[in-house]
Amino acid sequence: MVARIVSGKSIRGMLSYNEQKVSEGNATILLASGFATDIENLNLFQKIGRFNQLTKLNTRSKTNAMHISLSFHKDDKLDNERFQQIAAEYMERIGLGDQPFIAYRHFDTDHPHLHIATTSIRRNGERVKTQSIGSSLSEPARIELEKKYNLVQAKGRSLKNDPYLRVAEYGSKPTKRQIANITQSVVRDYTFTSFQEYKAVLSLFKVLANRGEENTQMFKNNGLLYSIMDNNGNPVGVPIKASSIYKGVTIQALEKCYDLNKEKRKTKKDDLKRRIDNVIQKYHLISTKTFQNELAAEQIALIYRRNNEGLLYGLTFVDHKNLTVFNGSALGKEYSAASISHMISGQDELKTYLKKPLSMNISLQAERSSAPLNATILESLSIKDEPDPIMKTHRKRKKKKGKNPTQNLGL
Incomplete structure (x- = not known):
């Protein structure tokens, strides 16, 4: 199960989005809590009015809408009753069980998922503290619900194999x-x-x-x-x-x-940089395709921006984990196209660090018993690949004699 919580400023916009799905036949109302009558008896404006009863208690807070999505693996076989149980328990576990909310089941993607519309203003006019609700409450709730209902675990799932949105396909739907x-x-x-x-x-x-x-x-x-x-x-x-x-x-x-x-994205910047570094620090040289694939494993999509002549002039990183978007230059000079292009090549050249064989260590220790054992560094493994079309005008750098292969890349 993947849980996402998005704060917004428009109760009307949040409800209109889901109600439009219902009218199109792409969603249905599963559950409603905190309403004085059956939800089927209320129109859009009456539903908005119920939430506005609370938002009027705190006019200083402009961000008062909370739109939650719970997405499940396609192998999770869930009927409406189980969806209702999960939605209600999730809201209780994140401390919003007393809030009015409407849970919608959507049918517009390959995997089962639901949306929960609620407000962050409580009955006493206080605003729900949403800054750390994801890590402190939502994540533990997700883990417990996965165990309780035997759901496919979200941790470690590949975004490539479990897309958040269905890719558009001309002719498949309007x-x-x-x-x-x-x-x-x-x-x-x-x-x-x-x-x-x-x-x-x-x-x-x-x-x-x-x-x-x-x-x-x-x-x-x-x-x-x-x-x-x-x-x-x-x-x-x-x-x-x-x-x-x-x-x-x-x-x-x-x-x-x-x-x-x-x-909103400032707090997610360092995490994205760290995950990009996880890839960069493994390679002396890397092809554009490998770079994209390695980043995809970190839940990052990389988009190469090229001019009409096909020359690379920019990079855009889309972080599907934190739902943020950064141009490389916005992350820092070392993540710009100009810097990254110095390590882009038609082939991949890994940095590989291996320990010396035990027999070699013993031999060296016998010769220099006072010297500590050191790990030898073998030459980087070079993985052959087809020439990268983006690098036709990029000359391969020659290794300089005496260059320490353990030096960090100057990106």
């Missing part, structure tokens, strides 16, 4: 429905700080966001079109206007997210 689902989910869950970063995340799900060229009327009027992409990254079918999708995915709406997201 184009607008697929694009709306992906764009709204990305806006809701990922912290991006520019249009390019937003566009990068969408590309992972085969959705193209197009503003037009800067000198066009479309660009000047803040127009935005979305299309599904084929396997070559080309748009297919009729593009969808951003304004035709329920609010939240137009240029004006996206721009409101940038500054807020800059603050």
